[in-house]
Amino acid sequence: xxxxxxxxxxxxxxxxxxxxxxxxxxxxxxxxxxxxxxxxxxxxxxxxxxxxxxxxxxxxxxxxxxxxxxxxxxxxxxxxxxxxxxxxxxxxxxxxxxxxxxxxxxxxxxxxxxxxxxxxxxxxxxxxxxxxxxxxxxxxxxxxxxxxxxxxxxxxxxxxxxxxxxxxxxxxxxxxxxxxxxxxxxxxxxxxxxxxxxxxxxxxxxxxxxxxxxxxxxxxx
Numbered sequence: 001x002x003x004x005x006x007x008x009x010x011x012x013x014x015x016x017x018x019x020x021x022x023x024x025x026x027x028x029x030x031x032x033x034x035x036x037x038x039x040x041x042x043x044x045x046x047x048x049x050x051x052x053x054x055x056x057x058x059x060x061x062x063x064x065x066x067x068x069x070x071x072x073x074x075x076x077x078x079x080x081x082x083x084x085x086x087x088x089x090x091x092x093x094x095x096x097x098x099x100x101x102x103x104x105x106x107x108x109x110x111x112x113x114x115x116x117x118x119x120x121x122x123x124x125x126x127x128x129x130x131x132x133x134x135x136x137x138x139x140x141x142x143x144x145x146x147x148x149x150x151x152x153x154x155x156x157x158x159x160x161x162x163x164x165x166x167x168x169x170x171x172x173x174x175x176x177x178x179x180x181x182x183x184x185x186x187x188x189x190x191x192x193x194x195x196x197x198x199x200x201x202x203x204x205x206x207x208x209x210x211x212x213x214x215x216x217x218x219x220x221x
Contacts, residue, residue, distance in 0.1 A: 002047060007060065007104060009096040015064035017101060018044050020051035028134075028221030029105025030112050031098065031126075032059040033119030035195075036082035038070030042197050043116075053214060055221075056108035060101040062122070065093055074198050086118055091125060098126050102133060110134040110221040114213060116194060117142055120158070127152035135220035137213050140167055140191050148175055157183040157216050159209045161202075164191040185212060 002020030032047045039061045047057040063070040072078040112135035115123035120141025127136035128150035136156040172184040187205035192198040194206045
């Protein structure tokens with residue numbers, strides 16, 4: 001189990017981050033980027049899982065820019081609140097916070113990012129803008145179409161759900177055409193297939209995607 005700490009961005013903004021440390025010497029650092037639901041139990045569990053695989057993990061609370069301590073579930077009013085918070089976020093301050101998280105994870109060596117839904121877009125933009133990243137993995141990133149012309153400066157892998165009504169599966173081909181170096185995978189699954197707290201969780205797709213993600217990080221970090 002990890003713990004919360006405070007980080008400070010270059011503009012002086014203080015925000016929380018969940019830190020999960022491995023046993024023994026880290027293989028590298030991973031910045032775990034939240035969905036629209038904050039650094040909730042699922043994101044903390046994801047960080048704990050990568051820590052168990054040997055990585056020093058930092059999960060920044062990006063919504064602290066709007067509201068501190070956001071921890072939402074996956075139904076009803078929580079979904080509406082998550083979408084409202086996401087609508088207030090701006091890319092520049094978000095990248096400032098991710099940059100500090102990358103620096104914190106860098107204490108463990110080479111650094112990768114992994115993000116889910118909104119966080120999938122954050123990881124893609126970070127790969128295009130931030131120095132110090134050695135790998136980027138995104139799952140069903142809502143902002144990918146918006147950011148399609150941004151080119152990652154490090155190896156990037158993207159996971160899509162073929163039944164995802166939010167993200168057209170054809171975007172996988174479009175992004176690969178624009179950025180031939182990236183790796184894309186498509187699963188017979190819906191949006192949010194990695195999250196076991198969602199009704200759309202797909203254990204087969206989640207297991208396969210995680211195996212591929214770990215192999216990617218092993219190669220890059």
